[in-house]
Amino acid sequence: MDTVDDPEIVNPRDCIIKVTSTAICGSDLHLYDGYIPTMKAGDVLGHEFMGEVVEVGAKSTLKKGQRVVVPFTIACGSCFHCGKHQYSACPNGLPADNQDIARELYGHEMSALFGYSHMTGGYAGGQAEYVRVPFSDVGPIVIPDGVEDDKVLFLSDILPTGWQAAEYAQIEPGDTVAVWGCGPVGLFAVQSAFLMGAERVIAIDHFPNRLELAKRFGAETINFEDSATYDALMEMTGGIGPDAVIDAVGLEAHGMFVDNVIDQIKASTFLGTDRPHSIRQAIIACRKGGRVSMPAVYGGFVDKFPLGAFMEKGLTLKTGQTHVQHYMPALLNAIMEGKIDTEFLISHRMPLMDAPKGYKIPA
Secondary structure, eight states: OOOOOOOOOOSTTOEEEEEEEEOOOHHHHHHHTTOSSOOOTTOOOOOOEEEEEEEEOTTOOOOTTOEEEEOSEEOOSSSHHHHTTOGGGOOTTSOHHHHHHHHHHHSSOOOEEBTSOGGGTOBOOSSSSEEEESSTTTSOEEOOTTOOHHHHGGGGTHHHHHHHHHHHTTOOTTOEEEEEOOSHHHHHHHHHHHHTTOSEEEEEESOHHHHHHHHHTTOEEEETTTSOHHHHHHHHTTTSOOSEEEEOOOTBOOSOOHHHHHHHHHHHTTSOOOBOHHHHHHHHHSOTTOEEEEOSOOOSOOSSOOHHHHHHTTOEEEEOSOOHHHHHHHHHHHHHTTSSOOGGGOOOOOOGGGHHHHHHSOO
């Protein structure tokens, strides 16, 4: 923890938020573990936050005193991509120098993100007392009085991400959906898949407490330390495989699997970055003609990707950062109507000064 200057209004569309609640996202761990490039000393982390508006620019549509949840994606609302509701593809929050970084790595610039490296704009994040919010007339959603932070904080990222993951799986009534990873996004994907009409959801992880949370929503579970995941899925689906699979693990997959051990060696010797065991396994297990949804974060190039299986089985893949602004209004209504549970996910509460301890708490 450190003391930094308070943020100031830079653009007429800005506002300043006094943070009332923030969270540590699984994606923050990729930064913490050194897998995402272009971090600099002194960068303020955090992209899941909400709070009270304390200052507004001349063109902000917010008012002082309003409580808002802020999406982790920074989008202008008026560019080509925003016009298609593809907010995480908006380039207009990125300074020119930062756009060049992303183009070199990925071919195109991405949207700016709070607290997530200079490749995504170098913006100070929400694990702080105050935050400057660009495009405040587009991003933040106003929260009704009397609604606790705990109910709505996750509108900032992981709830829309889990929902988009299920949507990208193109779930049809009667489908069986397999979800790799029962972290926050995976658990929201489980809940969302059922709401979208899945008949069965199979959740895969190795933490018993996370698997128990998945069961609360009706999921069947596989502990990959006790069972071979592929064999278990084939047995559970009559040899066909899941209709859709969701990778909610990403570049830091765990487990003593041959490919994953090799990936860990490469990462530890700087010969590679990502450990993509889960997406490999999901592709191999998915039924022919099925759908692959990948909300999980990956940062670089991967090898041993089962492209042959992907092509021969006729699979479809959808992925990407979440278009949070697109989903926030409907998901807020679902929370208010009691259709979506969010508070089950909170494991620890602590003051900001204890945030470094929060990063070290085991899953």
